[in-house]
Amino acid sequence: MDFMVFQYPMITVQACLDGLLLGILFALIAYGMALQWGVMNIINIAQGDLVILGGYIAYFMYLYGIHPAWGVIVSPIIMYFIGVGIYKLVINKVVDRDLFISILATFGISILFMQLMNFAFGADVVLANSGYGTTMLFDNNVTLPNSKIFSAVISIVFAICLVIYMKKSKLGRAIRATAQNARAAKILGVDTEKVYAATFGINAALCGVAGALISITFTIHPYMGLPYTIRSFMIVIVAGLGNLPGVAMSGMGLGVFEEFADYILGTEFRIGAVFLLLVLILVYRRFKLSRKREYLK
Amino acid sequence: MSKNILLYSAILIFGLVAPFVFPAFKVQLSILCVLIVLATTWNIQGGEMGYNTFGNILFYGLGMYLCASVQVGMFFPLAEWTESGGEKTFVHTPAQFFQGMAVGLVVAAVVPTIVAGLIGYAILGLRGHYFAICTLGLGVAAGEISGGIEIIGAGQGFTTPPFPEVGGLEARGEFFYFLSFGALILTFVAVRAIYSTRFRLILNAIRDNEDKAEAMGIETMKYKIIGWMVSAFFCGLAGGIMGGLVGYIDSTDVAFDGREMGVFMVLMAILGGKGTLWGPVIGATVFHIFKEGFWTFFLGWQYVALGVLIVVIVIYFPEGIMGWLREKYPEKFGEVIDEKDRKAQVELK
Numbered sequence: 001m002d003f004m005v006f007q008y009p010m011i012t013v014q015a016c017l018d019g020l021l022l023g024i025l026f027a028l029i030a031y032g033m034a035l036q037w038g039v040m041n042i043i044n045i046a047q048g049d050l051v052i053l054g055g056y057i058a059y060f061m062y063l064y065g066i067h068p069a070w071g072v073i074v075s076p077i078i079m080y081f082i083g084v085g086i087y088k089l090v091i092n093k094v095v096d097r098d099l100f101i102s103i104l105a106t107f108g109i110s111i112l113f114m115q116l117m118n119f120a121f122g123a124d125v126v127l128a129n130s131g132y133g134t135t136m137l138f139d140n141n142v143t144l145p146n147s148k149i150f151s152a153v154i155s156i157v158f159a160i161c162l163v164i165y166m167k168k169s170k171l172g173r174a175i176r177a178t179a180q181n182a183r184a185a186k187i188l189g190v191d192t193e194k195v196y197a198a199t200f201g202i203n204a205a206l207c208g209v210a211g212a213l214i215s216i217t218f219t220i221h222p223y224m225g226l227p228y229t230i231r232s233f234m235i236v237i238v239a240g241l242g243n244l245p246g247v248a249m250s251g252m253g254l255g256v257f258e259e260f261a262d263y264i265l266g267t268e269f270r271i272g273a274v275f276l277l278l279v280l281i282l283v284y285r286r287f288k289l290s291r292k293r294e295y296l297k
Numbered sequence: 298m299s300k301n302i303l304l305y306s307a308i309l310i311f312g313l314v315a316p317f318v319f320p321a322f323k324v325q326l327s328i329l330c331v332l333i334v335l336a337t338t339w340n341i342q343g344g345e346m347g348y349n350t351f352g353n354i355l356f357y358g359l360g361m362y363l364c365a366s367v368q369v370g371m372f373f374p375l376a377e378w379t380e381s382g383g384e385k386t387f388v389h390t391p392a393q394f395f396q397g398m399a400v401g402l403v404v405a406a407v408v409p410t411i412v413a414g415l416i417g418y419a420i421l422g423l424r425g426h427y428f429a430i431c432t433l434g435l436g437v438a439a440g441e442i443s444g445g446i447e448i449i450g451a452g453q454g455f456t457t458p459p460f461p462e463v464g465g466l467e468a469r470g471e472f473f474y475f476l477s478f479g480a481l482i483l484t485f486v487a488v489r490a491i492y493s494t495r496f497r498l499i500l501n502a503i504r505d506n507e508d509k510a511e512a513m514g515i516e517t518m519k520y521k522i523i524g525w526m527v528s529a530f531f532c533g534l535a536g537g538i539m540g541g542l543v544g545y546i547d548s549t550d551v552a553f554d555g556r557e558m559g560v561f562m563v564l565m566a567i568l569g570g571k572g573t574l575w576g577p578v579i580g581a582t583v584f585h586i587f588k589e590g591f592w593t594f595f596l597g598w599q600y601v602a603l604g605v606l607i608v609v610i611v612i613y614f615p616e617g618i619m620g621w622l623r624e625k626y627p628e629k630f631g632e633v634i635d636e637k638d639r640k641a642q643v644e645l646k
Contacts, residue, residue: 099425099429101611101615109604111607113604268444278430
């Protein structure tokens with residue numbers, strides 16, 4: 001264990017900044033999670049694998065000499081169609097059923113994707129170098145890669161665009177109506193099947209954006225998907241469905257928590273700390289609710 | 298009844314002579330026994346109680362590490378053992394090996410039971426998918442954390458004590474086969490015994506409607522915890538045996554292997570039919586045969602096949618083999634269909 005964090009305030013600043021920028025990315029993934037959970041009532045374990053797949057799209061653009069930042073545009077478009085494809089093949093059969101069925105089915109998709117990506121792209125840890133350089137703050141004590149700032153800005157832009165789209169467009173209205181009451185929406189002429197497909201596609205597209213940004217900022221690896229799923233699940237249960245500022249806040253909180261866990265416990269316990277935090281949050285909420293004789297639903 | 302006795306004795310005799318009839322498949326048969334134990338114990342939660350857990354892998358991995366650690370730690374310094382990476386600096390004599398194994402298996406079964414009892418109150422208060430995700434997190438967290446602990450080998454893994462040189466090459470396989478077969482018999486008898494009591498009815502009541510069960514005066518939490526402790530006991534035992542059988546423990550690939558064993562146990566129970574005594578046994582057998590058959594064909598593609606298999610089973614076959622049989626031959630399951638009632642229901646639809 002290393003208590004440098006408490007001795008050198010600059011490390012604290014560094015961890016906080018890193019965590020906040022990372023957390024915005026998590027919030028973007030969690031937004032997709034909240035969207036499909038709220039609208040279709042499914043929990044998608046393959047969320048993280050969609051993120052990684054989006055990252056590989058940006059990485060391949062980088063390999064072929066295109067600047068990976070363009071991946072932010074290309075990756076969501078490709079991922080949208082992949083998402084719709086997954087919906088047509090698998091998800092539409094689990095929408096109205098028990099949540100556990102959706103968890104298990106998407107777990108299967110997750111394993112499938114993991115291995116296919118492992119075959120297609122190899123088991124190496126890769127990153128797409130954006131060549132953005134770094135910014136130094138506070139007498140060079142705090143280093144801040146510009147790519148992280150870029151990714152945070154892009155995530156915020158995408159999130160805002162999506163919120164406006166959901167509020168203003170016809171499809172956005174249909175999605176919100178379906179989320180409120182799928183049956184009533186159907187009666188009033190909303191093609192819920194199409195709405196579901198679009199929702200899953202939008203979710204996959206958001207994962208594509210996040211993945212492209214992650215491949216620029218951090219690293220990607222075929223087996224790194226599950227932690228992203230767990231993070232987004234955690235953010236959603238902390239913030240609640242349909243609470244967008246809450247998603248952003250808890251995303252950033254999680255990012256800061258992770259950076260501190262990284263510094264204090266060591267990198268090898270980072271993922272373990274995330275998963276333990278999930279368990280602790282759920283248990284905390286369970287005890288809080290059980291006083292009122294209620295339980296998490 | 299006499300049919301049952303015939304069936305059980307046939308299985309028992311098959312189990313006892315199998316390693317001598319099919320000597321080449323001893324390891325496979327031992328793994329099959331362990332898989333059946335895991336599927337049967339998962340069924341207590343997932344099938345009977347309605348609590349779909351991904352976390353029973355926690356007890357399995359815990360049992361694996363505990364058994365091996367005790368077996369080594371009783372006679373040699375554990376830290377030096379893991380540092381040497383299983384080289385032959387320390388050698389167990391046969392007496393030490395078997396003593397260590399016996400004590401290790403007891404510890405491997407008892408400690409997870411206690412752990413289940415301790416965390417049960419907190420975790421089992423969650424319901425539905427929150428419980429599923431929480432236990433998934435628990436399993437992965439255990440794997441990640443044990444992968445960072447030096448004394449049990451951290452990232453490089455932990456070599457379990459090699460089998461002492463008694464009785465030639467075949468002895469190892471036979472020893473582990475009979476150990477796992479014994480565990481299977483123990484599990485099956487115990488689970489069958491508790492299924493024939495009121496306990497099963499209580500678990501089913503919890504599955505069907507927990508609030509109502511509570512309102513009827515059942516202390517649901519108590520029974521949920523007891524159910525989980527029973528699972529943990531046998532999962533830990535199975536883990537301890539599997540650790541010795543595999544001979545090498547890695548934190549995320551062998552012990553807390555949520556991607557393989559953790560999903561297998563769910564899948565086997567669903568394939569066989571949740572909420573039945575024989576379902577998980579049949580499911581595990583079919584799954585194991587399928588897996589061994591296809592894994593060799595699909596070398597390298599096995600996870601792809603596994604992913605497809607999960608999706609197909611979950612979507613198209615959620616009732617499992619027993620559920621399908623029950624639909625087809627309801628009278629064999631003691632269900633009497635009232636023809637008049639059935640017609641009335643069809644008309645209503």
